[in-house]
Amino acid sequence: MTARVALQLSGVERHYGQGETLLAILKGADFTLRSGEIVALVAPSGTGKSTLLHVAGLLERPDAGEVVINGQSCAHLNDEQRTAIRRNEIGFVYQFHHLLPEFSALENIMMPQLIAGLPKAEARVRAAQLLDYMRIGPRAEHRPSELSGGEQQRVAIARAVANAPLVLLADEPTGNLDPETAGYVFEALQALVRQSGLAALIATHNHDLAALMDRRVTIEDGKVRELG
Numbered sequence: 001m002t003a004r005v006a007l008q009l010s011g012v013e014r015h016y017g018q019g020e021t022l023l024a025i026l027k028g029a030d031f032t033l034r035s036g037e038i039v040a041l042v043a044p045s046g047t048g049k050s051t052l053l054h055v056a057g058l059l060e061r062p063d064a065g066e067v068v069i070n071g072q073s074c075a076h077l078n079d080e081q082r083t084a085i086r087r088n089e090i091g092f093v094y095q096f097h098h099l100l101p102e103f104s105a106l107e108n109i110m111m112p113q114l115i116a117g118l119p120k121a122e123a124r125v126r127a128a129q130l131l132d133y134m135r136i137g138p139r140a141e142h143r144p145s146e147l148s149g150g151e152q153q154r155v156a157i158a159r160a161v162a163n164a165p166l167v168l169l170a171d172e173p174t175g176n177l178d179p180e181t182a183g184y185v186f187e188a189l190q191a192l193v194r195q196s197g198l199a200a201l202i203a204t205h206n207h208d209l210a211a212l213m214d215r216r217v218t219i220e221d222g223k224v225r226e227l228g
């Protein structure tokens with residue numbers, strides 16, 4: 001059976017500026033991401049990887065084309081509706097962890113769940129499970145500044161999936177780590193995707209990591225192209 005389509009981009013266009021300074025970045029990009037797969041987005045700097053992730057994650061509106069998440073077209077939704085989908089269906093991980101410095105690892109992972117209205121006790125149990133899953137259970141009470149770079153990124157990944165999103169979007173999640181640490185952070189992310197069945201699109205410059213993913217795509221002349 002073919003896995004369900006978690007995210008679909010159709011004919012997505014995105015440009016910045018106008019008139020003579022118009023910069024067309026995405027020029028009719030089509031892309032499909034299915035539940036349970038991890039796809040690498042590998043493309044030269046400035047070709048639009050972050051732009052594609054921002055449009056896919058409903059952080060930016062496309063200038064043309066459509067984003068469909070879990071079968072729902074987001075084209076005509078207002079900002080409030082888009083925020084709700086982003087909160088419930090999408091998890092983000094960035095190159096820098098963006099954890100809240102005054103809270104522990106456990107509390108950082110609880111936060112999105114509390115915002116979504118989950119009772120504190122349930123949020124705590126789920127956060128602890130995710131920390132164990134990422135093999136950093138013993139670091140639960142540590143603040144971000146007391147964690148290594150790899151540990152910080154594993155907490156950031158756990159936080160991104162805390163509300164059980166359908167889609168995980170990651171922009172260079174291991175770009176700030178040494179190769180060995182990048183390897184085990186990616187392993188943890190991969191295990192999480194396999195276990196939860198979410199769909200992940202990961203922008204990376206690391207070709208070794210990209211080779212471990214299910215598929216590789218690039219951006220060429222503003223369109224998404226499948227790599228062999």
Ligand SMILES: Nc1ncnc2c1ncn2[C@@H]1O[C@H](COP(=O)(O)OP(=O)(O)OP(=O)(O)O)[C@@H](O)[C@H]1O
Pocket residue numbers: 016017023025043044045046047048049050051052
């Ligand atoms: N808000 C903006 N206003 C104007 N230009 C922008 C804006 N955001 C991005 N750009 C431009 O769009 C192009 C694509 O940017 P984007 O960040 O998507 O590239 P990228 O492939 O993620 O690059 P990198 O690998 O260096 O992170 C770049 O030339 C960038 O300068």
